[in-house]
Amino acid sequence: MKNGPLLFTGLFLAFLISFAGLVLGAHGQLGRLVPYHDDTEGGSFPQRVSGLAARGQAVYADLGCAACHTQQVRRPGFGSDKDRGWGERQSVARDYIHQARPQLGASRLGPDLANLGSRQKSDEALYALLHGGSATHPAYKFLFETRTIAGEPSPKAVKVAxxxxxxxTVPTERARALVAYLLSLSTAYDYPEAKPLAPIAKAPEAKK
Amino acid sequence: MPTVPTNAVPAEVTAIDTQARGPLLLLLGSGLLWLVVGGVLALIAAIQLHSPQFLADCAYLTPGRAQALRETAFVYGWLANAGLGLALWILGRLGGEPLRGLNWAVAGTLFWNLGIAAGLVGIATGDMTSFTLLQLPRYVLPLLVFAYACIALPGVLAWSGRRADMMYASQWYAVAALFLFPWLLMASQAVLLWWPVRGVVQPIAAGWHVQSMWTLWLAPLALAVLHYVLPKVSGRTLPAYEWASLSFWTLLFAGAWTGGRHLVGGPVPAWIPTMAVVAGSLLLFHYLVLVINCRGIMGAEGTGAGFLRFGFVAYVLFGGLDFLASFRSLAEGSQFTLVEPALREIGLYGAISMMFFGGIYYAVPRLTNRVWASGAMIGGHRVLVIAGIVGAVLALAIAGNSQGSALLDPKVSFAEMANQMRVSLLAHTAAQAVLLAANLLLLVNFLRSACCCGTSTEAPPALFAVESAKEGSAS
Known part of the structure; x- marks a missing residue:
């Protein structure tokens, strides 16, 4: 190879084609996904989450929770996601359209959280886990303030062991946002594209 | 018969080396310093894998942050500095003229390292992004692009102003890495951090970024080193040189398309992981040509050759395993387990770092005009680093395998799974400690050699004598 400009052009094309094909191609296909409106339910899905929960996603990201937790349920039959109770259906692209920073994750040292809000209704257990930890979860005491009760106890105080x-023990604003975010995670709504393809019915035999 | 070009540059210390000594030693030294910092962080992250309460109350070092800090210090600190140092050295030597614009490289190195340090502080204090290999806060990234361009400038000038028309394989790879990294870093930060694309297009772009970092930047840097040093230490030319350019273009054009390999079974269109399998099968051609061309390293002798040999084998092994892991049937069990970090360890440590070590052992005596300060430390580093890498990879692979089986069985709880993995994860921590010790040895040896504590070469030492003879036969 002798031609410098040709090498440079080739390099640029190699970069551009893969970027355009993979990133811009996917953007073209998924970038305009809209919520699914369901007349029966009388609303659109996925629903938007509260401001506190939206802020919680930033806390989830900056603490690095995605290093141990995923938020993507694989289809029934591919892995044991459904059998573990993480979700009845596979996650689809539409689940994430309102999320500023989808946290798909790449490691499961802890359970998948894509549908945590559907199986965990109260914040108490989450605060207890975040404060006290467990055999497999670190105790994030820095997300709480422990203070002497002076006068009325704080309404935000949580029970900890x-x-x-x-x-x-009062959770900080960050802890409350994180828990609100975790409880908002739900993939309970069944989108048409999330349903497994029905097996093709055999055509009735032609009458002889 | 066509003439086959070799990297036939006189191997003894030349004016090119002498003049570039300071800036290049600064780059290599910064890299080694980050390698040790990354080693400490890797040790912390390894302990947290089996003892989650370790430093749990320290907000700066949650397991997620410790892992991100380690990865950033390793890739942007160690691999970037060392890779750039070696690439500039190679381009300078093959350009046939002393490097120009080295002041830019010095300024760039300072800004780059400042940017990395600021980025690590940012990650520890809560500005981390959640994208693999792009956890640095977005506010340091423009500085990094600028600093990279400054460092790369002398390399680009050496390439564009080269004396000979012909370009060697190591030049293609080095030039590719110099140009492609800033482009991909700009594109990734634009679509992920400044003007984020919507929903799951982000993980797709992040997958493209990870695979591009590997195939468009790190692999080309390492292969530049391999292609430059190989003919010199083996005394042979590349047997299928005419195929080397095809192998090069295959890596560049097919590599980044494997981005969907991390999204098997995920909430993305099926064509994305499928494309990763197609691109992975095309990449097999790249590995095949590389094996044919670089197999000479298996019989080569010399300090650097041992590291390059290990790196070469690990590179091909990584390529094969990465391809296999993109298949759905295998991903079902290996996805989301510690098999993935085991693979990364083979790639980033076993392949890229080992080839860089080989390059450093070859280049530093020529830059300093002195042999390494301590031969025993070189031997110690080689034994420890090989033991550390093999130990870490095996421990993670065994833990990941048991994690994969546990995840597939819904009756096994996460506490049971952690118990099953405990012994392997303890072994992994030991391996990380060994790696840290190894790299400390290299850093001390480097500092002693660079600070003029080494033996003078007035009486040519064996290392130079042997290698010069081989280079003579290669040229």
């Missing part, structure tokens, strides 16, 4: 008498 091993709290000293006369003290209360």
């Amino acid at each position: 091993g709290a000293a008498r006369g003290t209360e």
Whole structure:
């Protein structure tokens, strides 16, 4: 190879074609996905989440929760996602259209969280896990403030194991946002594209 | 019979080396310093894998952040600095003229390292993004692009102002890496961080970024080193040189299309992971030609050759395994498990880093005009780093395999799964400690050699004598 400009052009094309094909191609296909309107349910899905939950996604991202948790349910029959109770159906692109930073994740040292809000209705267990940790989950005490109760206890205080008498544990704004976000995660609505393809029915035999 | 070009540059220390000494040693030294920092972070992340409460109360080092810090220090700190240092050295030597614009490289190196340090602080304090190999906060990325361009400038000038028309294989690879990285970093940060695309197009773009970092930047840098040093240490030319350019273009054109390989079974259109399988099968041609051309490294002797040999085998092994992991049937069990970090360890440590080590062992004596300060430290580094890489990969692979089986069985809880993996993860921590010790040895040896503590070459040492003889026969 002798031709410098040809090498340069080739390099640029190699970069451009893969970027255009994979990234811009996918953007062209999925970039304009809209919520699915269901007359029976009287609403559009996925639904938008509260501001607190939306802020919680940033906390989830900056703490690096995606290093151990995924948010993508694989189709029934591919892995054991359904059998583990993570979701009845596979996640589809439409599930993520309102998320500023979809957190698909790439590692499962902990459970998948795509549908956590459907199976976990109360915030109590989540606060207990975040504060006290478990055999497989770190205790993030920095997300809480432990303070002496002066006068009325805070309405935001949460029950945690091993709290000293006369003290209360109050989740910080970040912890509340994180928990609100986790409880907002739901893929309960069944989109048409998420349903498995029905097996093709055999054509009735022609009458002889 | 066509004449087959070789990297036939006089191997003894030349004016090109002498003049580039300071800036290139600064790049290589910065890289080695980040390698040790990354080693400490890797050790922390490894401990957290089996003991999640380790440093749990330290907000700066949650497991997710520690992992991101480690990955960033390793890739943007160590691999970038060392790879650029070696690429500039190769382009300078093959250009046949002393490197021009080296002040830009020095300024760029300082800005690059400042940017990385600021980025690591940003990750630790809560500005981390969640994209693999792009966790750096977006506010440092424009600085990094600028700094990279400054560092790359002398390399590009050496290439465009080269004396000979002919370009060698190592020049294609080095030039490709110099040009492609800033483009891909600009494109990735644009669509992921500045003007983010919508929904799952983000993970698709992130997959493209990860695979591009590998095939458009790191692999070309490492292959530039391999193609440059190989003929010199083996004393042979590349047997199928005319195929080498096809292999090069296959890597560049097919490589980034494997971006969907991380999204098998995910909420993305089926053509994306399928395209990864197609591109992966095309890449097999690249690996095949590479095996034919570079198999000479298996019989080569010399300090750098041992590292290059290991790196070459790991590179081909990684290529094959990465391809296999893109198949749905295999991904079902291996996806989301520690098999993935095991593969990354083969690629980034076993292949790329080992080839860079080989390049550093070959280049530094020529840059400093002195042999390495301690031969024993070189031997120690080689034994420890090989033991560390093999240990880490095996431990992660065994843990990942058991995790994969556990994940497929819905009756196994995560606590049970962690128990099953505990021994392997402890072994992985030990391996990371060995790697840290190995790289400390290299850093100390490098500093002693670079700071004029080494033996003078007035009486030519064996290393130079042997290698010069081989280079003579290659040229």
